[in-house]
Amino acid sequence: MVERGFHLVTNEVVDALPELGEISVGLVHLLIQHTSASLALNEDASADVRRDFETWFDRAVPEGAPYWTHTLEGDDDMPAHVKAALLGPSLTLPVRDGRLALGTWQGIYLCEHRDRGGSRSLVATAWGESASTG
């Protein structure tokens, strides 16, 4: 469980997927099984980038706006759905020689859009050629 905001989780994801080490050329797909949290791929070096993401999304999709009608689950709920749809629930990432083939500055963000989102589940699926058969 993480607090609201944009969190770098590249290492957690890679550590949970030792199977990637067996793939010489392939892909891995991640789905977050929730509608008020999302996944993104962006700058992994600066915490202030992730804070600015939170600031921009909070302004672009404001809580308490008069046009929201789905308000029963809290002021943060409907904005969280919109933010989640804008960023998307999944990532598909290339794997080369047993490792994610990301750019130098790319890291995986888990974006928690609710104040108290609880624990979040990801489903991972990897496929490709293994080093021995590839």
Next chain:
Amino acid sequence: MVERGFHLVTNEVVDALPELGEISVGLVHLLIQHTSASLALNEDASADVRRDFETWFDRAVPEGAPYWTHTLEGDDDMPAHVKAALLGPSLTLPVRDGRLALGTWQGIYLCEHRDRGGSRSLVATAWGESASTG
């Protein structure tokens, strides 16, 4: 053909893809072959969530704004392109034991951003291990 707005189409998609039943571990990819409609994955229980999506997107990408130059195809055309790009034209979803492995509240949205978009085509591609060989 659906009216403008966000439509839950999970059942239609699954019913059109009996092949998913043969996949024990895999994925399915959906592409909407249009530039003014999109696919999203979000809350599938409340119609007011989908109405609020429409409200937010209409405010964020307004019709008739003075900065649009591509206006020949109607006031709803250029905003529809931007909305479609924000949400994206495709979904990749995990399949487990013959079924979509979505979260409890996740459903597939067909997002129609035009007033009269006409019929929309999706291309589906599934892959993975079958129950018999997996």
Next chain:
Amino acid sequence: MVERGFHLVTNEVVDALPELGEISVGLVHLLIQHTSASLALNEDASADVRRDFETWFDRAVPEGAPYWTHTLEGDDDMPAHVKAALLGPSLTLPVRDGRLALGTWQGIYLCEHRDRGGSRSLVATAWGESASTG
């Protein structure tokens, strides 16, 4: 290296991937390995659509806004990160009979969100059944 804006690159991508010609039913995945440029799929016929994309994104994610804290790399940097996350770093596209199975008006956009982004790298991964074995 391209200038800031939305650029149609379908032909460049296809020409760089002769392997697609061998796939009868499959997919191709593209990742742009950067955090201030992105990929999108949208209208490929009108240059004014792409200019309007640039206009909308510049207004929606403004440079020089007082709420940005990550400003050391220039006024265009943090907005570029947000734009890149909104559009996304990757596309997964179906392949049929050796060709991209896109809609009539769909083309691949390389979206350069920085004033001087430098050269940009894409990683492509294709998979599926070949014509001879499919």
